[in-house]
């Protein structure tokens with residue numbers, strides 16, 4: 076039978092289904108996260124408070140976890156699956172395995188999510204209002220940690236899935252360069268494997284056993300350092316898929332070609348080797364870590380600006396190429412020749428523009444001593460709503476308008492609503508983020524339900540606190556409206572019938588292609604080895620020193636909030652499960668050997 | 671690999687930016703002496719701060735002519751001491767630790783900002799040139815009452831600053847004709863000598879005595895009051911030393927309780 | 935052609951050797967100037983002007999080196 080279109084779903088119907096599931100999980104998290112976002116915006120600014128301030132932190136935990144764990148990661152496993160299957164032009168090796176990791180991620184995040192949301196009711200003693208950083212001795216319910224572990228293991232298996240595809244493909248195409256999208260997926264996943272070792276250690280060795288009552292205490296500085304070992308590179312885990320979209324999709328929708336495939340590879344290699352040995356820049360103001368280690372982390376961090384700055388050039392040059400092919404001229408006049416009416420293009424372009432603005436606050440955050448000015452103030456929140464909250468989130472929403480038809484086989488419900496949506500996000504974020512940055516400079520703290528104090532007031536040299544609050548609230552409302560438009564489009568598209576008039580599943584060609592890239596760039600083993608060596612350099616001494624000072628399990632401290640009854644039950648269940656799993660997996664084999 | 675000339679230009683410009691950033695921060699550290707919170711302090715047991723020499727009694731101490739140390743404890747959901755009071759024109763080193771979870775100690779509108787981690791002691795040396803009143807906030811989530819965690823830092827005019835502590839011990843009830851004693855202990859926690867006057871006011875009459883208290887010492891002044899002059903009834907008294915004041919009531923009675931009678 | 939992502943009206947094909955991204959260079963040069971200016975402003979005005987600042991004893995400063 077002949078199909079009219081060459082959309083992704085036509086070539087890979089089974090994979091399209093997995094990607095759809097991942098996208099819908101992602102959008103569900105985005106919807107929840109958005110609701111919590113506007114609640115906390117209105118609460119903090121004092122415009123509308125209908126929850127108890129003590130519950131604010133449950134809202135904030137949900138906002139953080141649902142948006143930066145579920146929304147971003149579910150979306151990116153979707154586009155990574157697309158990238159690998161499309162660029163290798165082969166389906167996944169084993170569909171059951173693919174559904175397996177998706178299922179594990181879904182179960183994991185459900186456990187964590189339920190643990191968080193249970194904090195709203197007194198009906199259970201379960202809660203995990205520990206924010207997405209879960210710093211000990213704040214303690215969440217074991218289900219929260221367990222869920223995170225399963226979720227992360229799910230992503231590990233997803234990576235295995237993509238590596239399997241690549242190995243199989245390499246067997247058949249021994250002399251070919253790794254196609255760029257696959258190259259990007261593989262380097263990102265290698266980075267992710269190294270990065271998640273930190274959080275896995277923190278949870279499995281310390282926090283989970285501690286929350287189950289198996290160990291008495293933990294060393295707060297140690298678990299915190301392990302968290303940031305993971306916490307910085309995780310931002311690149313969100314960002315690299317967005318970069319991938321800017322490299323492989325944006326040039327195409329601009330009407331041009333990717334300016335340089337080799338440089339794109341260099342950029343992803345730099346991310347692989349530099350993302351992890353920088354986490355201590357989140358701990359510039361932590362006691363117990365020597366200044367020298369902080370300085371090293373800063374140097375690495377500053378050099379990590381390089382791949383982003385290079386990306387800026389390559390991506391803009393690719394857009395310009397499109398504009399010139401479309402007849403654009405002049406130093407700046409070419410900008411007018413870009414397809415500004417296309418939401419996919421405009422969303423990504425605005426996301427990139429906001430990311431450029433984020434470069435400004437990012438360089439300040441990266442600086443070691445200037446961190447005294449901004450650490451944990453609202454400035455930081457302003458910063459990451461530009462990065463993950465826009466560069467990533469808006470890119471993901473914009474490319475959804477391209478992907479949704481590809482994986483559903485249905486035409487987009489409304490292009491103009493889509494265009495309005497991305498522009499509205501840009502405007503809303505401009506208000507919200509700008510005011511957050513300014514408020515932070517006055518010392519307004521982040522993560523605070525009522526940043527209005529009895530004993531003093533924040534003083535603004537220009538404008539007033541009231542004006543900043545108003546801008547934040549306005550921005551938050553515009554962002555929420557933008558989300559409403561986004562979901563209208565997702566649902567509207569879902570209700571459309573199948574269309575056989577969809578664009579083909581293609582990504583951008585290159586001006587300077589892989590043949591110009593030195594072979595060594597594709598040597599993933601080499602880059603992984605270098606990455607590991609750098610991590611060992613950056614972290615061995617700080618970790619040894621922390622353990623030496625505070626002990627592996629730290630001082631005597633009470634967990635906070637103190638342990639809960641259902642913990643014992645769960646401890647039992649986990650033990651049972653673990654033993655069961657061991658028995659079914661390794662024991663038969665082991666017994667065989669013994670016999 | 672062929673890289674376009676413009677992209678090479680940008681690569682170099684980007685490196686210049688990066689090196690420029692690092693150079694600026696290094697200049698701040700080395701040239702201006704801005705220090706980071708570090709690992710210079712030994713760890714402490716958060717559960718045993720009550721026995722810790724520095725943190726059992728959170729306070730400000732003078733350690734040199736214009737040098738002070740502030741021992742600050744953060745806990746859910748307060749800072750102590752509160753307010754923290756230091757003189758202008760001084761150099762203050764803050765030692766901050768936590769009794770329970772992770773907090774921060776952040777002086778709003780300044781660059782005084784540190785994480786406070788249980789088991790660790792954060793130190794920050796700061797010069798206060800001008801008097802002023804600052805709010806202190808905790809900017810790390812520490813539990814359901816986090817938003818109520820605040821304190822005050824008062825930098826007072828140098829000549830209005832002292833670390834004098836006044837404690838008065840006075841008779842409550844005396845028999846007419848007996849003498850009532852009021853012991854006034856003036857503690858001077860500064861290093862320099864304190865010259866001041868202790869005044870007692872009782873029933874509108876004022877007595878004064880000049881005292882000199884050496885640095886770190888306590889001097890006790892005793893006032894004796896002849897109750898015959900006061901007469902029976904309640905007499906309010908007030909002791910004043912500089913800005914400090916203590917007051918109470920002395921009751922002069924005809925005869926004291928029976929038990930006392932039995933003794934005689 | 936599709937309604938969804940209308941293929942942009944391409945007028946000419948420009949290949950690698952005939953393409954100089956001069957507009958990109960102009961934009962990114964502007965970005966460079968903005969970043970450099972804002973950095974100086976943030977460090978020397980906002981940060982150093984936000985006194986008091988944490989200073990170390992001389993010892994700590996030497997410790998860095």
Ligand code: HEM
Pocket residue numbers: 109112113115116119135136138139142143146147206207208456459460463464465468520521522523524550551552554555558
């Ligand atoms: C409707 C759109 C959004 C609104 C109104 C909003 C609002 C806010 C506000 C006001 C805070 C600060 C709370 C505080 O520190 O007290 C916050 C925190 C945060 N937001 Fe959003 N946000 C939105 C979208 C997003 C998106 C799309 C992301 C990421 C993909 C995101 C990620 C975060 C994270 C990670 C935090 C920090 C949580 C923490 O401190 O533990 N937000 N948001």
Ligand SMILES: [Cu+2]
Pocket residue numbers: 306307308310354356357
């Ligand atoms: Cu970071």
Ligand SMILES: [Cu+2]
Pocket residue numbers: 773774808809810811812813816817819
């Ligand atoms: Cu707090």
